[in-house]
Amino acid sequence: MSFAVQNYFRHLKLANCSRNEVRIISKFFLHCSARQRQNEGGEKKPTVNFVGPPDTPKSIAKQDLISRAMLTYLERKQKVDEFKQINADEFDLGRRHLANIMGIEEDEMTSEKIREALSYLMPSSLSNRKARPLLEPPEYYFPQNVGNQFDVTGRPYHFLYYTYKANYYGLMHDLALKLETLKRLNFGLSHTNQEQGRTKVGVEWISFNKFVELFPEEKVTEHDYRRFLVLVERIDDHPLGQKYQDFLDQYRITLKPKSESFKLIQPLIDEDGREYVKNSGKRKTSEATVKLFNHGHGNININGKDITYFKDIMHRQAILAPLQLCGVVDKFDIEANVMVSAGPSADAGAIRIAVAKSLACFVPDDMKEHLRIAGYLTVDPRRRERKKAGQEGARMKFPWKKR
Amino acid sequence: MAASMKNIFQPVSRLLLRKNPGLSVVCTRGSVYDQSYLETSKTLEEIKRPLAEDDIRRFRKIKAANTDDNTFADSDVVVGKLINMITKCGRKEVARDIVMKALEYVKRVQVEKYHKASDEEKTLIVLDPVKILHQAIENGKPLLITCRVTMSGQKHLVPIAPSERRQNFLSLKWLVSAGGDKPHRVRFHDKLGQEILNAFNEEGGLIQRKQEMHKICEAHKAYAHLK
Known part of the structure; x- marks a missing residue:
């Protein structure tokens, strides 16, 4: 790979480019990311007519139109193409050689087979995948569109190139223009008669990963994404933001109601013929499993004890809270087993989430939604905060003493 | 969407996990929940009201309920706050016991009054101690409070209008401190019950404290323009 890079630059130098051009191209080369490699071949920019604009009359000689910049550019392009061809030949040779070693037909040596063969022949324990041995076609390493970004006069096509x-930045430029337009329209209008910009419910801005896919050849960072969000939200919040909602909708996704993503378990039948659902729950480091029996009488069994397993009324109420919300405290039996106990609050929390999850399998849809809104179907992700060095505890400091 | 930008109390490490992070971030203390989570609905009425088509609770994740969040008949937001305020060293069961005894005291007094009253007066007497507590807290809310502002090296007390959250907090705090101001032999829950009843009748320690605060604000009204 490093040899290939050196070779690449040597060719560039041969092409008599100015220092600035070398810098740009090398930077472009370094920016060539894995993302770009994945998307290669999918979208190709239209090939450029180097000779001149399509309307140029044919009577003008070709040579006259080609400027000096164009000449150097074409020379450079030729060198790069030659270099690419050499690399492609080398790759093909390597591929055939590998096929020979592995005893596979040449035609069957696909890129997947190459990867398998390399990991077999040269097993690497390096954790970084980029550092492992690799055999890929030259398109994998080199940017595809280095050549055709400039016009006849040597200027780039895009004004933000x-x-x-x-x-x-083109998109950001558009958005900023739109915001400025809104501000200008808003100027001098009274606030009472305006159509209020509304933030839509049930929609969200596209995620960072989706946003990055919009710009396959560019390295868009998290920070860029946040700047985009700031701009877009400003337009959305503007009193006249309604004007550009259609444009903003391109960058939105519609959310599905959470009620559609319930995972329900089919109730099982006990030896005694009773319907039940078994679930497990966790809170802090407590773990509990619960069997919730349908058609019960409100009996509770926690590790062989009844509800007096918990001394405090708060914890007793906690495990019954989901049942109470649905009004079925006396219609279900709870059989809980606390495997790991981390204190009464944690135990109660572990049992409660298991009870609520089981109960959701029996009750109608609207009650499931009640359980969810009340927060009984969410696993509590909070954990004990660690003690800090130089402090009494997680937050508490040592008492201050002058000396 | 806009609301998500307003919450700036997120640590930097969680910045990348957030759904709609803003540009300027002031980090103080963190939360395990990312910004997409919503608070739980606490009261029975809030939960059982049918959700509108565009209700945001349909689409977002909800935080897990706390251990003391439930919809049993005796659960109440203000009572819960009072219990939390009285709790010391994590002994919540003791605090709950005190508050329940104080409410019992209120109930006893009101029932006694009820039986002694004539038929006309009976309709005016409130018997529910929770309702009395609510009204007492409402009566104790200060309309103005002071904050310190340093101007050219001198500190001034500046009267400002508190938020509702702050009003509730101060009212509860003054109620508890008024309950603590008692002779040695008197039990805390009895004195707290008395104070609740007194505040309900617009008198006693809580109301006194509120009026003192209003007096201070009146005395410093010259600085009101500072903030």
Whole structure:
């Protein structure tokens, strides 16, 4: 790989480019990311007519139109193409050689087979995948569109080309223009008669990963994404933001109601012919399993004891809270087993989540939604906060003493 | 969407996990929940009311309920706050016991009054101690409070209008401190019950404290323009 890079630059130098051009191209080369590699071949930019604009009359000689910048550019392009061809040949040779070693037909040596063969022949324990041995076609390493970004006069097509993120900044430029337009329209209007910009419920801005996919050839960072969000939300919140809602909708996704994603378990039948659902729950480090019996009488059994397993009334209420919300305290039996106990609060929390999850399998849909809104179907992710060095505890400091 | 930007109390480490993070971030203390989570609905009425088509609770995750969040008949938001305020060293069961005894005291007094009253007066007497507590807290809310502002090296007390949250907090705090102001032999829950009843009738320690605060605000009204 390193040899390939050196070779690449040597060719570039041969092509008599200016220092600035070398810097740009090398930077472009370094920015060539894995993302770009995945998307290669999918979208190709239209090939550029180097000779001149399509309307140029044919009577003008070709040579006249080609400027000096164009000449150097074409020279450079030729060198790069040659270099790519050499690399492609080398890759093909390597591929055939590998096929020979592995005893596979040449035609069957696909990229997957190559990867398998390399991991077999040269097993690497390096954790970074990029550092492991690799055999890929030259398109994998080198940017595809280095050549055709400039026009005849040597100027880039996109006015934001030198930002390296032409499309991203192009979008930001559009958004900023829209916001300025809104501000201008809003100027001098009274606030009472305006159509209020509304934030839509049930929709969300596209996630970072989706956003990145919009710009396959550019390295868009988390920070760029946040700047995009700030701008977009400002337009959305603007009193006249309704004007550009259709444009903003391109960058939104519709959320599904959470009630559609319930995972329900089919009730099982006991030896005695009773319907039950078994579930487990966790809270802090407590773990509990609960069998919730349908058609019960409100009997409770926790580790062989009844509800007096908990001394405090708060914890007793906690485990019955989901049943009480649905009004079925005396219609279900609870059989709980606390495997790991971390104190009464944690035990009660572990039992409660298991009871609520089981109960959701028996009750109608609207009650499931009640259980969810009341927070009984959410696993409590809070944990004990660690003690800090130089402090009494997690938050508490040592008492201050002058000396 | 806009609301998500307003919450700036997120640590930097969680910045990348957040759904709609803002640009400027002031980090103080963190939360395990990311910004997409919503608070739980606490009261029975709030939970059972049918959800509108565009209710945000349909689409978002909800935080887990706390251990003391339930919809039993005796659960109440203000009573819960009072219990939490009285709790010392994590002994919540003791605090709950005190508050329940104080409410029992209120109930006893009101029932006694009820039986002694004539038929006309009976309709005016409130017997529910929780309702009395609510009214007492409502009566104890200060309309103005002071805050310190440093101007050219001098500290001034500046009267400001408190938020409702702050009003509730101060009212509860003054109620508890008024309950603690008692002779040695008197039990705390009895004195707390008395104070609740007194505040309900617009008198006693809580109301006195509120009026003192209003007096201070009156005395410093010259600085009201500072904030």
